[in-house]
Amino acid sequence: MSSEVYSYLYEKILSEGALDVYTESIFMKKNRPAIKISVLCEVEDLEKFVDILILETSTFGVRYTKYNRAKIDREFREISTPYGNITVKLGYYKGSLIKVSPEYEQCKQMSKDNKVPIITIFNNINFFIQQEFKPNLLT
The missing domain is CATH 3.10.20.300 (mk0293 like domain)
Incomplete structure (x- = not known):
């Protein structure tokens, strides 16, 4: 996926109400370098962000998990x-x-x-x- 897409994704995801978004360099199967996109959002917004990631990126799937959050x-x-x-x-x-x-x-x-x-x-x-x-x- 072209690196220009990430800047667009950050703006779109944040404008859609995500709590945060970040990327990490990782290695996937067969030692292939990749970029992992993480979106932190409220549970009720999960489907919206899955849709964005599926439709706006080259991914064939989205993994998600629920986190607990303590805040001041x-x-x-x-x-x-x-x-x-x-x-x-x-x-x-x-x-x-x-x-x-x-x-x-x-x-x-x-x-x-x-x-x-x-x-x-x-x-x-x-x-x-x-x-x-x-x-x-x-x-």
Whole structure:
């Protein structure tokens, strides 16, 4: 299968509501190199993603399994930065705030809009996050 297809698949699968998608280099029978596509999705979406993989790729079959998932509680909040307001995701575990991270797509847009490297955006926003949320974060 042409490598260009993978970029298209990532976009399509994510736009259809997958929780995540990733690829891995593997070896199949007779030591043939291959690319394994993994799609993480809700059980009720399984058939939709099987259809996409069968119809949009060179595969002749799809293997699937059910995984359990533990996740932390999330909250979204907007904070002010020199680059504009940005949404940050707050992660709570057992009632305590343990993680805060800026939304990637907004950082990417700020980088383009301000003509500043994205690493600079991340570093500066993480500084503001530390100032605003540090007393609550476990260290």
